[in-house]
Amino acid sequence: MAGRSVVVGVGHYLPSRVVPNSEFEQTLDTTDEWIRTRSGIERRHFAADDETTSDLATNAARAALKDAGLEADDIDAIIVATSTADLTFPSAATMVQARLGMTKGFAFDVQAVCAGFVFALSNANALILSGQARRVLVIGAETFSRIMDWSDRSTCVLFGDGAGALVLELQDGNGTPDDRGILATDLNSDGRFKDLLYVDGGVSTQTTGYLRMQGNQVFRHAVEKLAKTAETALGRAGLNSADVNWIVPHQANIRIIQGTAKKMGLPMERVVVTVQDHGNTSAASIPLALSVGKERGQIKPGDLIVTEAIGGGLAWGAVVLRW
Numbered sequence: 001m002a003g004r005s006v007v008v009g010v011g012h013y014l015p016s017r018v019v020p021n022s023e024f025e026q027t028l029d030t031t032d033e034w035i036r037t038r039s040g041i042e043r044r045h046f047a048a049d050d051e052t053t054s055d056l057a058t059n060a061a062r063a064a065l066k067d068a069g070l071e072a073d074d075i076d077a078i079i080v081a082t083s084t085a086d087l088t089f090p091s092a093a094t095m096v097q098a099r100l101g102m103t104k105g106f107a108f109d110v111q112a113v114c115a116g117f118v119f120a121l122s123n124a125n126a127l128i129l130s131g132q133a134r135r136v137l138v139i140g141a142e143t144f145s146r147i148m149d150w151s152d153r154s155t156c157v158l159f160g161d162g163a164g165a166l167v168l169e170l171q172d173g174n175g176t177p178d179d180r181g182i183l184a185t186d187l188n189s190d191g192r193f194k195d196l197l198y199v200d201g202g203v204s205t206q207t208t209g210y211l212r213m214q215g216n217q218v219f220r221h222a223v224e225k226l227a228k229t230a231e232t233a234l235g236r237a238g239l240n241s242a243d244v245n246w247i248v249p250h251q252a253n254i255r256i257i258q259g260t261a262k263k264m265g266l267p268m269e270r271v272v273v274t275v276q277d278h279g280n281t282s283a284a285s286i287p288l289a290l291s292v293g294k295e296r297g298q299i300k301p302g303d304l305i306v307t308e309a310i311g312g313g314l315a316w317g318a319v320v321l322r323w
């Protein structure tokens, strides 16, 4: 008998304001055509002025709890993956905890930028398997619209706001790849690549900043590293690409998603794609895609899923799970 962290609920929340590519044509030297063909993005959601990351996260958490048929009191821990928390401290996770009316357990944020949800899932799994929590709410939530330089056409057309959440629960398994739940994880980072993707301000430097990215450099690393981390995690689970029902990738660029699937020898029919509707929502993109993929009827119980992501750090990784 082996313990497994099994997904028992999933949900998401998107702010109501939808911004089509054409809106950027009015203020920037760009076109809908360029954005679509270079990134695959057609529209994205932006949070309202009075809407914060913890608001988005709380709404996604409520949807996931409802899907699981659970109350906040049934949860032992909350992890929020975000790089855009409401305040420097306390964590967005403790704000969500309070908003859900949860007075026991513990809550904290994980910051690994676009790879944040993969890092949060891996940490939640470790907490569950080591007996420190039985049920963990794992949330990815971002308001990247707040860190955009609206005069930089090479970045501001790419990102969006949103949140997604999973409820993980300890269940018995057989210790085989047929088990439901998280089967393997792979995490990596390499701080030498800081300058490829960063925000040029922060508390300790007493500045506020904007996202800066050398997009084509990040692109090169992404295509090379994502298939590798996915295959490493699959190998740890005793599986390979042929066993995968769905790749649920970080949604940054359709060309990266296609390149990774191709390297893994899988057709696009086996990839959940939401980038056209959400843009790049950083740590929120994978749980958003899992939730939308389930809603669309793509992801079904028993399906083998590999999630993979890369972002600022650079930080990257993958999680293999059976739904």
Ligand code: UT7
Residues within 6 Å of the ligand: 029, 030, 031, 034, 035, 038, 039, 114, 153, 154, 155, 157, 214, 215, 216, 217, 218, 219, 222, 252, 253, 256, 280, 282, 310, 311, 312
């Ligand atoms: O989520 C975290 C990880 N981030 C990523 O995975 C993002 C990775 N990178 C990318 O998705 C792509 O590199 C981009 C979508 C950012 C850019 O696509 P690209 O094919 O790598 O284009 P590029 O950066 O090489 O730029 C090509 C041209 C440049 O013009 P020149 O120098 O060739 O004259 C840019 O100035 O496109 C120009 N350009 C634009 N043109 C119209 C850049 N942004 C725009 C724009 N509209 N919005």
